[in-house]
Every structure is written in C-alpha cells, then in structure tokens.
Amino acid sequence: MRKISGVIRVRYRKPDGTQTDKRGFRRKIDAETWAAEHVTIAKATGSYIDPEGGKQRIGTLHDQWIAEKKPFWKATSGSNMDSAWKCHCEAKWAERQIGSITHAEVQAWVG
Structure with a gap:
C-alpha cells in the first residue's frame, strides 16, 4: 500500500x-x-x-466463446447458435460492457 x-x-x-x-x-x-x-x-x-473484465463488451466475449466451442459442435448446432445470436441477442447486447449489465435487466429481457 x-x-x-x-x-x-x-x-x-x-x-x-x-x-x-x-x-x-x-x-x-x-x-x-x-x-x-x-x-x-x-x-x-x-x-x-478481474475489475477490468467488466469493461469487456458482450460481442467480444461472444466471439471468443464461439471460437472455443464451435470446433466441438456439429454444423447445425453452430448454425443455430449463430442464428440465435443474430436474431435475439446481438442488437441488444453486443455493444454493452459486461459490468454495466444488471441482473434485473437480464431478467426483464428473458421474460
């Protein structure tokens, strides 16, 4: 200190x-x-x-997650995930910082 x-x-x-x-x-x-x-x-x-981790954007995290998981999926699973991201999530969450998202906000979106 x-x-x-x-x-x-x-x-x-x-x-x-x-x-x-x-x-x-x-x-x-x-x-x-x-x-x-x-x-x-x-x-x-x-x-x-990590406090700095909250500054990372959801879209970046999504890209990293997909890159790690996609090799283990069948082609249709990967296609379904891409479609779900683009249709339901990307517009709402891609540019948001992880640390700025509240539990209540996610609950409202899911509901």
Whole structure:
C-alpha cells in the first residue's frame, strides 16, 4: 500500500501474475480490508473477478466463446447458435460492457 496525494493505493497481483492497483482509499484500514476481501480471499477461494473484465463488451466475449466451442459442435448446432445470436441477442447486447449489465435487466429481457 502506498499513499499518494492524500489517498491510499493498493497494488496487487492478479491470478495470471499481472500487476494492477486500486486507488481512492482514505484510510489504511479501508485499503487493507478491501485487499483482504477482494484479492487475498477471492484468489484463495477461486472467486476472484478481474475489475477490468467488466469493461469487456458482450460481442467480444461472444466471439471468443464461439471460437472455443464451435470446433466441438456439429454444423447445425453452430448454425443455430449463430442464428440465435443474430436474431435475439446481438442488437441488444453486443455493444454493452459486461459490468454495466444488471441482473434485473437480464431478467426483464428473458421474460
């Protein structure tokens, strides 16, 4: 932890080994508590979520997911998935950032 311009910054390593930080804590105890809860314990339990991951767009995530899954599908399954994405999802979700989507919003869309 390091104090810069009156605020404390927590520097930490993500599970993939890259280094990042979280800034804006006014008290050292707040920074330590956040680090323990969101980094140390989360990495130990396997529930760590990269804060930068929420900035990724659904369309990009879809493309990555399709690239990983499509080789294992039959041609018709791949075609059905492409059609479902284009007809039902792409217009609504492709440009949205993952972190901006709420549970209630998804529930309303599914309903």
